[in-house]
Amino acid sequence: MKTEKKGPSGRPRGFDTGEALERAMLVFWEHGYEGASLGRLTSAMGISATSMYAAFGNKEELFRKALERYTEGPSAYLDEALKEPTSLGVATAILSGVIRTTTAPSRPQGCMGIQGALAAGESAQSARELLVGWRNDGYLRIRKRFERAVGEGDLPAGADAGLLARYVTTLAHGIAVQAASGVCRDELQAMADAALRVWPPL
Amino acid sequence: MKTEKKGPSGRPRGFDTGEALERAMLVFWEHGYEGASLGRLTSAMGISATSMYAAFGNKEELFRKALERYTEGPSAYLDEALKEPTSLGVATAILSGVIRTTTAPSRPQGCMGIQGALAAGESAQSARELLVGWRNDGYLRIRKRFERAVGEGDLPAGADAGLLARYVTTLAHGIAVQAASGVCRDELQAMADAALRVWPPL
DNA sequence: GGAATTCTGTATCGATCACTACTGAACATG
DNA sequence: CATGTTCAGTAGTGATCGATACAGAATTCC
Numbered sequence: 495m496k497t498e499k500k501g502p503s504g505r506p507r508g509f510d511t512g513e514a515l516e517r518a519m520l521v522f523w524e525h526g527y528e529g530a531s532l533g534r535l536t537s538a539m540g541i542s543a544t545s546m547y548a549a550f551g552n553k554e555e556l557f558r559k560a561l562e563r564y565t566e567g568p569s570a571y572l573d574e575a576l577k578e579p580t581s582l583g584v585a586t587a588i589l590s591g592v593i594r595t596t597t598a599p600s601r602p603q604g605c606m607g608i609q610g611a612l613a614a615g616e617s618a619q620s621a622r623e624l625l626v627g628w629r630n631d632g633y634l635r636i637r638k639r640f641e642r643a644v645g646e647g648d649l650p651a652g653a654d655a656g657l658l659a660r661y662v663t664t665l666a667h668g669i670a671v672q673a674a675s676g677v678c679r680d681e682l683q684a685m686a687d688a689a690l691r692v693w694p695p696l
Numbered sequence: 697m698k699t700e701k702k703g704p705s706g707r708p709r710g711f712d713t714g715e716a717l718e719r720a721m722l723v724f725w726e727h728g729y730e731g732a733s734l735g736r737l738t739s740a741m742g743i744s745a746t747s748m749y750a751a752f753g754n755k756e757e758l759f760r761k762a763l764e765r766y767t768e769g770p771s772a773y774l775d776e777a778l779k780e781p782t783s784l785g786v787a788t789a790i791l792s793g794v795i796r797t798t799t800a801p802s803r804p805q806g807c808m809g810i811q812g813a814l815a816a817g818e819s820a821q822s823a824r825e826l827l828v829g830w831r832n833d834g835y836l837r838i839r840k841r842f843e844r845a846v847g848e849g850d851l852p853a854g855a856d857a858g859l860l861a862r863y864v865t866t867l868a869h870g871i872a873v874q875a876a877s878g879v880c881r882d883e884l885q886a887m888a889d890a891a892l893r894v895w896p897p898l
Numbered sequence: 899g900g901a902a903t904t905c906t907g908t909a910t911c912g913a914t915c916a917c918t919a920c921t922g923a924a925c926a927t928g
Numbered sequence: 929c930a931t932g933t934t935c936a937g938t939a940g941t942g943a944t945c946g947a948t949a950c951a952g953a954a955t956t957c958c
Contacts (some may be wrong), residue, residue: 504924504925504926504927504932504933504934504935505923505924505925505926505933505934505935505936506925506926506934506935507934508924508935523815524815525815525816525817526730526814526815526816526817528728528730528731528816528817529730529815529816529817529818529820530817531817531914531915531916532915532916533914533915534817541936542936542937542938543916543917543918543937544917544918544935544936544937544938545935545936545937547916547917547918548934548935548936552916553916602815604814604815608814608873609814609815610815612728612806612810612811612814612873612876613725613726613727613728613731613804613806613811613812613876614727614730614731615727615728615731615732615733615736616731617915617916618731626877626878629873629877630877654886656883657883657886657887657890660874660879660883660884660887661887661890661891663870663874664867664870664871664873664874664884664887664891665866665867665870666870667869667870667873667874668865668866668867668868668869668870668871668873669866669870670873671814671831671866671870671872671873672862672865672869674814674815674828675828675831675832676828677862681858681859681862682862682866684856684859685862685863685866688859688863688897688898689863689866689891689897691897691898692894692897695890695891695893695894696890696893705902705903705904705955705956705957706902706903706904706905706954706955706956707903707905707906707953707954707955707956708905708954708955708956709904709905710905710906710954733944733945733946734945734946734947735944735945735946743906744906744907744908745907745946745947745948746905746907746908746947746948747905747906747907749947749948750904750905750906754946754947755946819945819946
């Protein structure tokens with residue numbers, strides 16, 4: 495029994511969709527949904543507008559897929575951080591991961607999940623709502639992890655997991671804004687270290 | 697000796713520039729520089745495009761003046777907060793001010809100084825740079841205030857005023873992002889209270 | 899009241915937006 | 929090789945972008 499591999503008749507695609515999506519992600523990351531014009535996107539992707547529409551549907555879907563790639567690539571530190579054995583380890587790993595991702599010298603400064611579309615006009619409302627959901631999902635996963643920590647005795651019984659998750663999320667988002675403003679990595683890391691020196695901040 | 701008040705010959709302006717600027721500020725605040733089209737702006741201002749250009753120059757200058765109005769209006773809590781007698785009072789007042797401003801039910805959610813243009817395309821780079829300077833100015837004023845607190849003995853001699861200012865700024869910006877995502881006021885205030893329960897976070 | 903000056907609305911500018919019809923080239927299958 | 933299918937580039941769609949030319953209306957100065 496072998497997997498059905500029917501040959502797709504026709505001319506094969508002349509570019510790598512993964513790499514093109516990576517390039518598109520970087521443009522959205524740097525300029526936001528509204529600031530990323532189709533001309534700039536396709537130019538960075540190295541393909542024509544026709545090929546982009548054939549491969550990804552439209553600008554909105556391209557953004558959605560670019561966000562997925564962002565989640566599994568530059569933002570994958572969150573998955574790893576949630577596996578840390580203690581809540582303090584989780585919080586520490588999240589903040590250092592955010593700092594590393596938002597201040598990497600070879601990549602856009604800031605976080606695509608925030609500056610991709612924080613406020614927007616009519617044409618970008620769906621992108622904005624997508625990112626609101628993306629950020630809320632991150633918060634929920636952190637909260638759930640902290641709830642587990644309360645159950646395990648890692649956090650005191652009276653600890654408010656939601657409040658702690660909100661605290662870490664707020665710091666993470668604030669760091670992303672600072673990074674977008676050009677604040678350097680070391681300064682942010684020193685600040686994060688100080689913020690977590692008392693844990694939990696009950 | 698009386699102030700020279702030469703009569704400006706010609707038809708007087710038919711609208712109140714202050715109120716028009718207030719309306720424009722709200723549009724920029726809600727939709728950002730790029731998301732605020734001229735049509736939407738002039739429609740909200742209640743004037744024609746011609747009148748807008750005659751009164752404010754162009755979109756870029758309109759944004760600059762709207763930001764000034766934002767600084768002196770919704771963002772005026774910072775001036776007051778810096779007058780608090782202690783560094784903890786300053787930090788507390790800043791965060792509660794941010795929360796009040798970014799979650800007011802009758803106004804756009806979030807902070808114009810951030811979502812006005814966090815990431816942007818080519819045409820909005822000047823607006824983006826203007827906001828980077830605006831945020832950095834806020835940071836510098838807080839830092840200077842904390843340096844004073846160190847000199848006064850309000851903060852311990854070894855305290856790093858820059859790091860503390862960065863901490864408060866990061867929380868403030870993070871709160872603004874949360875507010876833009878729809879997080880409610882009470883939750884943010886509870887989080888801010890917890891964040892400042894240990895002060896300074898040395 | 900006449901002239902000069904400034905405001906306001908209409909209509910429109912060229913440029914760019916996201917998006918697509920069309921043509922021809924490139925490749926897989928039979 | 930012949931046929932069918934898909935890709936990619938050119939050119940151009942209507943809509944909207946920010947910004948203006950123009951002409952009529954309104955007000956002040958002389």
